[in-house]
Amino acid sequence: MTTFYDHQKLEQKWQKKWQKEKLNLADDKSKKPKKYVLDMYPYPSGEGLHVGHVESYTATDIISRYLRMKGYNVLYPQGFDAFGLPAENYAIKTGVHPAETTRQAIKNFKCQLNSLGMSYDWSREVVTSDPNYYQWTQWLFLQLYKKGLAYKKKAPVNWCESCQTVLANEQVVNGLCERCESEVVQKDLEQWFFKVTAYAEELLNKIEEMDWPEPLKHAQKNWIGRSEGALIKFQIPNSKSQINSKFKIPTCRQARQNSKHFIEVFTTRPDTLFGATYLVAAPEHPLIEDLKLKTENWSEVKKYIQKSKTKSQLERTDLAKEKTGVELKGVKAINPANKKEIPVWIADYVMMGYGTGAIMAVPAHDERDWEFAKKYNLKIFCVIEPEISMDFDPSKITPKQFFKSIEPYQEEREKIRRGEIVFSGEGIIINSEKFNGLKSEQARDKITKFVKGQKQTQYKIRDWLISRQRYWGAPIPIIYCDKCGIVPVPEKDLPVKLPQDVDFKPTGESPLALSKTFHKVKCPKCGASARRESDTMDTFVCSSWYFLRYADPKNQKEIFSKKLIKKWLPVDLYIGGMEHAVGHLIYARFVTKVLRDLGYLDFGEPFLKIRNQGIILAEDSRKMSKRWGNVINPDDVVEEYGADALRMYEMFMGPLEDAKPWSQNGIIGIRRFLEKVYKYITRYKEQPTRFDREARRASNKQIPNPTLDLIGGQTNSKLQNSNFEVERQLHKTIKKVTKDIESLHFNTAVSAMMIFINEVTGNQKLATKEIIEKFLITLSPFAPHLSEELWSSFAKASEDKESKYHSSIFNQQWPEYDKKLVVDEEVTIAIQINGKLRETIKVARGIGEKDLKLKIENLDKIQKYIEGKEVKKFIYIKDKLVNIVV
RNA sequence: GCCGCGGUGGCGGAAUUGGUAUACGCGUUGGACUUAAAAUCCAAUGGGAGCAAUCCCGUGAGAGUUCGAGUCUCUCCCGCGGCACCA
Numbered sequence: 001m002t003t004f005y006d007h008q009k010l011e012q013k014w015q016k017k018w019q020k021e022k023l024n025l026a027d028d029k030s031k032k033p034k035k036y037v038l039d040m041y042p043y044p045s046g047e048g049l050h051v052g053h054v055e056s057y058t059a060t061d062i063i064s065r066y067l068r069m070k071g072y073n074v075l076y077p078q079g080f081d082a083f084g085l086p087a088e089n090y091a092i093k094t095g096v097h098p099a100e101t102t103r104q105a106i107k108n109f110k111c112q113l114n115s116l117g118m119s120y121d122w123s124r125e126v127v128t129s130d131p132n133y134y135q136w137t138q139w140l141f142l143q144l145y146k147k148g149l150a151y152k153k154k155a156p157v158n159w160c161e162s163c164q165t166v167l168a169n170e171q172v173v174n175g176l177c178e179r180c181e182s183e184v185v186q187k188d189l190e191q192w193f194f195k196v197t198a199y200a201e202e203l204l205n206k207i208e209e210m211d212w213p214e215p216l217k218h219a220q221k222n223w224i225g226r227s228e229g230a231l232i233k234f235q236i237p238n239s240k241s242q243i244n245s246k247f248k249i250p251t252c253r254q255a256r257q258n259s260k261h262f263i264e265v266f267t268t269r270p271d272t273l274f275g276a277t278y279l280v281a282a283p284e285h286p287l288i289e290d291l292k293l294k295t296e297n298w299s300e301v302k303k304y305i306q307k308s309k310t311k312s313q314l315e316r317t318d319l320a321k322e323k324t325g326v327e328l329k330g331v332k333a334i335n336p337a338n339k340k341e342i343p344v345w346i347a348d349y350v351m352m353g354y355g356t357g358a359i360m361a362v363p364a365h366d367e368r369d370w371e372f373a374k375k376y377n378l379k380i381f382c383v384i385e386p387e388i389s390m391d392f393d394p395s396k397i398t399p400k401q402f403f404k405s406i407e408p409y410q411e412e413r414e415k416i417r418r419g420e421i422v423f424s425g426e427g428i429i430i431n432s433e434k435f436n437g438l439k440s441e442q443a444r445d446k447i448t449k450f451v452k453g454q455k456q457t458q459y460k461i462r463d464w465l466i467s468r469q470r471y472w473g474a475p476i477p478i479i480y481c482d483k484c485g486i487v488p489v490p491e492k493d494l495p496v497k498l499p500q501d502v503d504f505k506p507t508g509e510s511p512l513a514l515s516k517t518f519h520k521v522k523c524p525k526c527g528a529s530a531r532r533e534s535d536t537m538d539t540f541v542c543s544s545w546y547f548l549r550y551a552d553p554k555n556q557k558e559i560f561s562k563k564l565i566k567k568w569l570p571v572d573l574y575i576g577g578m579e580h581a582v583g584h585l586i587y588a589r590f591v592t593k594v595l596r597d598l599g600y601l602d603f604g605e606p607f608l609k610i611r612n613q614g615i616i617l618a619e620d621s622r623k624m625s626k627r628w629g630n631v632i633n634p635d636d637v638v639e640e641y642g643a644d645a646l647r648m649y650e651m652f653m654g655p656l657e658d659a660k661p662w663s664q665n666g667i668i669g670i671r672r673f674l675e676k677v678y679k680y681i682t683r684y685k686e687q688p689t690r691f692d693r694e695a696r697r698a699s700n701k702q703i704p705n706p707t708l709d710l711i712g713g714q715t716n717s718k719l720q721n722s723n724f725e726v727e728r729q730l731h732k733t734i735k736k737v738t739k740d741i742e743s744l745h746f747n748t749a750v751s752a753m754m755i756f757i758n759e760v761t762g763n764q765k766l767a768t769k770e771i772i773e774k775f776l777i778t779l780s781p782f783a784p785h786l787s788e789e790l791w792s793s794f795a796k797a798s799e800d801k802e803s804k805y806h807s808s809i810f811n812q813q814w815p816e817y818d819k820k821l822v823v824d825e826e827v828t829i830a831i832q833i834n835g836k837l838r839e840t841i842k843v844a845r846g847i848g849e850k851d852l853k854l855k856i857e858n859l860d861k862i863q864k865y866i867e868g869k870e871v872k873k874f875i876y877i878k879d880k881l882v883n884i885v886v
Numbered sequence: 887g888c889c890g891c892g893g894u895g896g897c898g899g900a901a902u903u904g905g906u907a908u909a910c911g912c913g914u915u916g917g918a919c920u921u922a923a924a925a926u927c928c929a930a931u932g933g934g935a936g937c938a939a940u941c942c943c944g945u946g947a948g949a950g951u952u953c954g955a956g957u958c959u960c961u962c963c964c965g966c967g968g969c970a971c972c973a
Binding site: 174213214215217218219221222223225227229265266267268269280323347348349350351353354355358359360361362366367368369371458459460578581582649652653654655658659660661663665666668669670672673675747748750751752753754755758762828829830831832834835836837840872873874875877880881883884885 | 887888889890891892897898899900905906909910911912913926927928952953954966967968969970971972973
């Protein structure tokens with residue numbers, strides 16, 4: 001396309017100047033009110049920035065620039081999530097050290113971000129792989145350790161064969177590794193965990209108070225997964241004879257076993273306890289081993305346990321698969337409600353990690369138990385039936401009709417009783433002795449008390465597994481001593497630096513374990529020779545606190561100073577992808593709460609307002625992917641159309657949070673708009689005298705309101721009026737853009753600016769310099785380079801070297817709109833007859849109902865409709881619409 | 887299966903509290919300029935009927951509330967996203 005301005009020259013010129021002038025520094029000492037605007041920092045991959053980054057980063061850049069012009073002291077930093085697997089995998093393949101690839105990638109990213117005109121305060125840059133940063137990640141680990149919130153335990157964990165490392169639950173997607181999509185298997189390993197579960201309740205109940213997107217809130221609530229229920233113990237008697245002969249005194253050994261041998265289950269439905277016809281324990285349940293002697297079919301049981309151990313996460317959780325299990329023959333449990341003896345099974349549809357690892361099965365009222373019971377021919381016993389809903393008036397119905405209407409219910413009840421269908425809802429208790437007739441809700445507490453059960457709240461969320469058997473991460477600052485056991489590295493010895501002499505080839509053990517310089521160490525307690533922990537931390541530990549470091553990034557003595565944290569935190573606006581809903585955001589909230597409880601922070605929620613940007617799809621509406629060859633590289637777009645056009649187009653595409661397909665023609669449309677702005681203002685500059693002359697002439701004649709400081713107008717009063725319209729349009733635009741930036745509706749803000757430009761160019765109306773200036777300021781957060789260029793171009797015309805045009809447009813104040821000017825004096829009123837639009841009429845604003853009625857009734861077209869008919873109603877919505885009902 | 891979000895022209899999308907549906911952009915068509923093309927500018931552009939004035943139909947489908955529904959209520963269909971044997 002032919003262009004009227006050279007975006008490359010112009011953009012580079014201003015980018016250089018902005019960097020030199022340091023316009024974007026957040027001021028620690030300023031008394032102005034603060035705002036903290038934050039992007040989710042990028043992982044510096046070799047691929048560079050993609051258009052999705054550009055979308056969210058432009059949004060925050062617009063807001064930051066806007067807030068600065070509004071008079072805020074804005075913290076708008078950027079950094080890099082620099083540790084992580086891709087760099088290490090690349091090192092395995094090529095031998096290039098991750099530090100080197102990361103350094104290169106960061107250099108490239110910064111260059112790209114600058115070429116987009118992002119107004120980051122680079123003096124606060126944070127790089128998580130920098131020892132000055134990970135020193136404090138390690139320090140954080142030590143604080144958690146001291147508090148008992150970091151602990152080591154042997155547990156079944158998710159293991160990715162391909163990445164040769166363990167993964168957090170949050171990194172396993174449908175049984176596959178989030179990163180490489182290979183199958184995740186279970187391994188029993190000794191690993192470090194952070195006790196996120198200790199904060200489950202607070203993490204959950206603060207969600208509602210936050211200004212976050214609804215889907216994000218739901219994802220978090222779901223993940224934390226709170227449910228209320230009860231713990232109930234099922235006794236396992238020693239032998240048949242013991243239950244039958246109540247009065248026989250048990251031997252000491254029997255008594256001891258008796259007290260030990262019970263199975264505790266967690267249930268959310270204690271109201272169905274009378275219907276529990278068997279128990280099921282997870283294959284990993286420790287009690288199974290204890291019951292070995294009693295189990296008559298031990299070899300079969302052992303085989304089943306072995307088999308389920310080798311199953312992958314994917315196999316075990318595959319819902320489509322038929323449930324399997326094995327009975328512990330010879331072992332019985334007593335249902336504490338009705339004292340009936342029930343069988344005990346083992347099945348891998350029960351998970352060890354949730355509740356107690358064992359359940360009471362109520363096949364009549366639980367889908368899964370029903371399926372299992374049907375397969376293995378277990379007893380189904382109905383204890384709840386649905387309530388008949390009376391959504392009709394019984395007094396207005398004959399007995400015959402009544403019975404007819406409840407017929408379907410009766411049929412359903414019969415089927416439930418016979419165990420033909422499952423009823424998992426709430427209802428009325430039956431077959432439960434003295435609890436019969438109660439509603440489920442009432443029965444829950446009563447039955448729990450009756451069997452001496454304990455009320456309990458369970459969460460689905462697990463503790464956060466942070467160990468990784470990989471090199472490119474922050475080393476866990478722990479030393480193992482034969483005498484002293486686990487010894488934390490003293491804080492003064494931090495950082496525990498990553499060694500250079502490593503072999504990157506993964507062996508299932510951390511590469512650090514094979515480094516001679518790293519591994520051997522003296523115990524800080526006793527001085528004996530000891531060994532270092534060789535695992536590194538999950539990179540999400542690094543990103544769980546980076547937003548705090550921006551407040552005080554260069555502090556060598558402490559993680560951050562309380563004073564600066566108080567000045568800048570919490571984050572006022574955080575924009576990033578929805579994919580971090582349950583990982584990063586939960587971890588960051590957790591760490592914030594821990595630091596608060598340790599006295600380092602005085603707030604518990606780091607992000608007051610969060611918005612998620614939607615993904616940008618390719619032009620073919622598929623995901624952008626190398627595989628499809630449909631990836632748009634922002635560098636190419638910047639080169640061809642300019643950063644301003646790219647930024648503005650991405651804002652114009654649609655709502656920030658929606659998924660939107662790319663359109664090459666769309667960006668051309670934006671470029672056309674920018675050209676129009678450029679041409680219009682250039683034309684103005686070429687003929688300022690004409691504008692001024694006409695403005696003077698106009699002001700000598702009839703200006704509607706002289707205080708409006710109106711200039712311009714071509715030849716006569718009609719045009720004067722049209723210039724008045726330009727001023728009105730400007731104020732409407734300022735109002736709309738201001739409101740839209742604050743509510744993040746950037747697409748309609750761009751639209752408003754287009755309407756303004758169409759108004760002044762299309763109708764050949766003349767704007768004044770003041771109008772042009774204000775418009776440019778409004779445009780500047782969106783198209784910073786062009787706005788700055790046009791702003792500064794006024795300086796040449798000015799004789800005064802001290803004039804504002806010699807200073808950046810971003811040092812100007814955001815324009816206020818005039819309330820009087822945003823309302824039109826004339827309004828168009830829609831006239832409806834019986835709700836259908838028939839005519840519109842232009843009248844003066846604020847016209848009274850009587851005057852309007854008279855006017856309308858005189859209109860020929862309206863007379864046609866109301867002639868000879870009775871006007872039943874005349875509805876008038878002020879300055880908007882009239883509806884005549886005939 | 888459960889939970890959440892959504893469905894508006896040829897396309898991306900606008901539409902305060904229920905008050906003129908389709909703003910703005912793209913595309914398309916016609917015109918101006920040009921030897922010609924591109925670019926630019928102007929005009930038209932939801933569908934249908936009509937010479938026209940004008941009329942009828944239109945926000946996934948159906949019903950309801952209302953003077954009036956894209957917006958509120960109910961039922962259903964479709965798409966996207968999250969969680970998923972969580973007891």
